[in-house]
Amino acid sequence: MxxxxxxxxxxxxxxxxxxxxxxxxxxxxxxxxxxxxxxxxxxxxxxxxxxxxxxxxxxxxxxxxxxxxxxxxxxxxxxxxxxxxxxxxxxxxxxxxxxxxxxxxxxxxxxxxxxxxxxxxxxxxxxxxxxxxxxxxxxxxxxxxxxxxxxxxxxxxxxxxxxxxxxxxxxxxxxxDVEHHDLVCAVVSHIPHLIAYTMVGVADDLRRVSDQEVIKFSAAGFRDFTRIAASDPTMWRDVFLTNKEATLEILGRFTEELFALQRAIRTGDGDQLFDYFTHTRAIRRGIIEAGQDTEAPDFGRGTKQK
Amino acid sequence: MxxxxxxxxxxxxxxxxxxxxxxxxxxxxxxxxxxxxxxxxxxxxxxxxxxxxxxxxxxxxxxxxxxxxxxxxxxxxxxxxxxxxxxxxxxxxxxxxxxxxxxxxxxxxxxxxxxxxxxxxxxxxxxxxxxxxxxxxxxxxxxxxxxxxxxxxxxxxxxxxxxxxxxxxxxxxxxxDVEHHDLVCAVVSHIPHLIAYTMVGVADDLRRVSDQEVIKFSAAGFRDFTRIAASDPTMWRDVFLTNKEATLEILGRFTEELFALQRAIRTGDGDQLFDYFTHTRAIRRGIIEAGQDTEAPDFGRGTKQK
Structure with missing residues (x-):
């Protein structure tokens, strides 16, 4: 160089x-x-x-x-x-x-x-x-x-x-361009981080599940939420304060979707849950086909060797 | 053996x-x-x-x-x-x-x-x-x-x-015991999975951010949500339908927390965001100290070699 x-x-x-x-x-x-x-x-x-x-x-x-x-x-x-x-x-x-x-x-x-x-x-x-x-x-x-x-x-x-x-x-x-950048990053990075922070906060706040249990069994899906939620607090505070518009917009969409799934759970609508979970597989396939997933992270559930 | x-x-x-x-x-x-x-x-x-x-x-x-x-x-x-x-x-x-x-x-x-x-x-x-x-x-x-x-x-x-x-x-x-099992699993596994499914659904549903962009930049935090969201739809449908009570309870706590953070973003309350993000670091430290994180997954953001 x-x-x-x-x-x-x-x-x-x-x-x-x-x-x-x-x-x-x-x-x-x-x-x-x-x-x-x-x-x-x-x-x-x-x-x-x-x-x-x-x-x-x-x-x-x-x-x-x-x-x-x-x-x-x-x-x-x-x-x-x-x-x-x-x-x-x-x-x-x-x-x-x-x-x-x-x-x-x-x-x-x-x-x-x-x-x-x-x-x-x-x-x-x-x-x-x-x-x-x-x-x-x-x-x-x-x-x-x-x-x-x-x-x-x-x-x-x-x-x-x-x-x-x-x-x-x-x-x-x-x-x-600047507006598109802030929107794309809200989707692929900012909101995932906010959600991870929230999930970790919820777990910590529950008194009936001990911290020890949360820690012990974290590999079941929770562990990488904690990794994300350990990121620098000052940096992330500023991200959310300064990308307010895109963040709030995506967050609104997220809670709308989450409420639809919550309602399906409450009413026992198995078809809706099944269709939703089937649909989300497509994006994952896209990522694998695009060659964007060549590394090991897998929410701690063990990497498959074939 | x-x-x-x-x-x-x-x-x-x-x-x-x-x-x-x-x-x-x-x-x-x-x-x-x-x-x-x-x-x-x-x-x-x-x-x-x-x-x-x-x-x-x-x-x-x-x-x-x-x-x-x-x-x-x-x-x-x-x-x-x-x-x-x-x-x-x-x-x-x-x-x-x-x-x-x-x-x-x-x-x-x-x-x-x-x-x-x-x-x-x-x-x-x-x-x-x-x-x-x-x-x-x-x-x-x-x-x-x-x-x-x-x-x-x-x-x-x-x-x-x-x-x-x-x-x-x-x-x-x-x-x-059975009740405690279903609650612990809702926290460390079921709700994290539901959230991942939801986040992937949101990204896919946005028309202004292309699928290609979501896939390309997924390593910024989004990628492991997609991995989780590719899990077996039938299995997860049944989990949510049959662990309804604990799922809805933790989901209620989750949205409550998320709304508090959303409100802090909307009102520009940087102190609340900073305090929340600082607090969530503690659980992560607990997991590292408990030796529960010895593997590589890190939301695709690269593993640090020291």
Whole structure:
């Protein structure tokens, strides 16, 4: 691999930025990586683990002379950071972010950035339930999707360079417009996470089933709900607050469907349940046929070896 | 291993019974395994794959002289099968089942069985999204839980022998009373499955997000919902119809919680979301500390190597 950006600034040093730093260093994608985080402890850990070449105390210092600036803070903090770094950005620099919601980031960050700076939001669809600087690993983006959400009129050369950068980190890229991005992510990611959080909350709240039992028998389907529900609370709070419209819409559809099934259970309508459960098999088949399921996760019910 | 039951009859030859047959033959736990299924095709496949030593056309023939009879049909069909086999059961035989619901099985099967036959329901908490005779594999029960739900007054010697049998198949056993079993399973298994079915149904029903997109980006959290939602429709229909009370109760709690979170999103109450998401981390930690998560499934978001 060869250098894609001379100097890269990572604002925030958690799972995503840490993984980017490690992957960039492994493959020599940047000549220098500067990192910053609000907590001194996080900065120390980042240096110790080699997530970046050097750290600065402020975001303003970090972006000095940077060719690529990566905003890797919770979506709700992006606007504040943009305001802080704006006067210090190099002319011609590319600013990107890694947030899970894009309309809010466009509106929160865009207005602060000066002319001559390119803003190209992205969304690497990768993560684990771990967070913080210790959580990063260079292979995080391997074979994952990174959605590229350029605003109207963005510079084609810089969009293409950023795509090349994400591909060098291991990701597949796809362009999407902002509204569609927020809706697709509500369906495939945000609502599944909210549901998992809720289910875990319910189990914990039941006094007649002990925590010990829930834990012991979790492999029956419940266990991966808990994994999802252990994801970073700040990040997910911001996702739901900033993707409110799409989230509430899909949630409305979800409860509508759930009530229909609940009613079928209450009235004993076995045909409706059977038809519904048969129908949902089709999507699963589609995923297998599309080759999107080559890995082991299976809600803990054991992987079949044939 | 040594023989635990001389002759075992498997009624129904799907994923669970097929796996039991293969494991019994591997370890020599029975001198003869007789199987039956309603479909001639299933019986042929069972012989071909060696799930049992011989097959019979009817359940009545299969149980002749059997020391252990395993009812491995959907919960809704157990009563009918019990009625059919009752006159043909050997005195002193043990009848068990592998259904996911126990109150309905006790009530549906128990009254048909003659005196001198021991009825001890069990529930192996193991499975995959595959079903049918091709789906079985001998390792299915390895390190899984099998709940033993003996009715009042059941013979202690026979309960202990059946526990030894399940342990020989690889499972850990635990005794539970029937009402508690149905509640625990509603929490850790039945409701998570219903939710997964619902979420997949919602995604499929949305016209603005293409199936292709849902499939492509499913690793963001959605994918393992589809795996769960591909489970056997007949089995799950019967689970919900026969565990109605516990299912509706937990479902009520679930929607209550979900509405509280939905309201927090609508009103922008970030603190409530943050507190909720922080709280759910505790259960996850408990599962890791209890050593219940040693495998790879992680909602497809990549396994961290450290």
């Amino acid at each position: 060869s250098v894609i950006y001379d100097r890269v600034a990572l604002i925030g040093l958690g799972l995503i930025a840490g993984s980017m730093g490690l992957a960039m260093r492994r493959d020599g994608l940047a000549r220098e990586i500067v990192g910053t985080a609000r907590s001194a402890e996080t900065r120390d850990v980042a240096v110790e683990l080699g997530l970046c070449d050097r750290v600065t105390e402020t975001a303003a210092e970090a972006v000095e002379g940077a060719d690529l600036v990566v905003l890797a803070v919770p979506v709700g903090a992006m606007g504040r950071v943009a305001q802080e770094i704006a006067p210090h950005l190099k002319r011609g620099a590319v600013v990107t972010d890694v947030g899970s919601v894009k309309r809010a980031v466009l509106e929160g960050v865009g207005p602060h950035l000066p002319e001559g700076v390119h803003f190209v939001p992205t969304h690497p669809m990768a993560g684990t339930e771990h967070s913080g600087p210790h959580a990063g690993f260079a292979e995080l983006f391997q074979n994952r999707w990174c959605l590229i959400v350029p605003p109207e009129g963005a510079d084609e050369t810089e969009i293409a360079r950023l795509e090349r950068f994400w591909q060098a980190l291991g990701a597949h890229t796809e362009r999407m | 040594s023989v635990i039951y001389d002759r075992v009859a498997l009624i129904g030859l799907g994923l669970i019974a097929g796996s039991m047959g293969l494991a019994m033959r591997r370890d020599g736990l029975a001198r003869e395994i007789v199987g039956t299924a309603r479909s001639a095709e299933t019986r042929d496949v069972a012989v071909e794959l060696g799930l049992c030593d011989r097959v019979t056309e009817t359940a009545a023939e299969a149980v002749e002289g059997a020391d252990l009879v395993v009812l491995a049909v959907p919960v809704g069909a157990m009563g009918r099968v019990a009625q059919e086999i009752a006159p043909h059961l050997k005195r002193g035989a043990v009848v068990t089942d592998v259904g996911s619901v126990k109150r309905a099985v006790l009530e549906g099967v128990g009254p048909h069985l003659p005196e001198g036959v021991h009825f001890v329901p069990t529930h192996p908490m193991a499975g995959t999204e595959h079903s049918g005779p091709h789906a079985g594999f001998a390792e299915l029960f390895q390190n899984r839980w099998c709940l033993i739900v003996p009715p009042e007054g059941a013979d202690e010697t026979e309960i202990a022998r059946l526990e030894r049998f399940w342990q020989a198949l690889g499972a850990h056993t635990e005794r539970m």
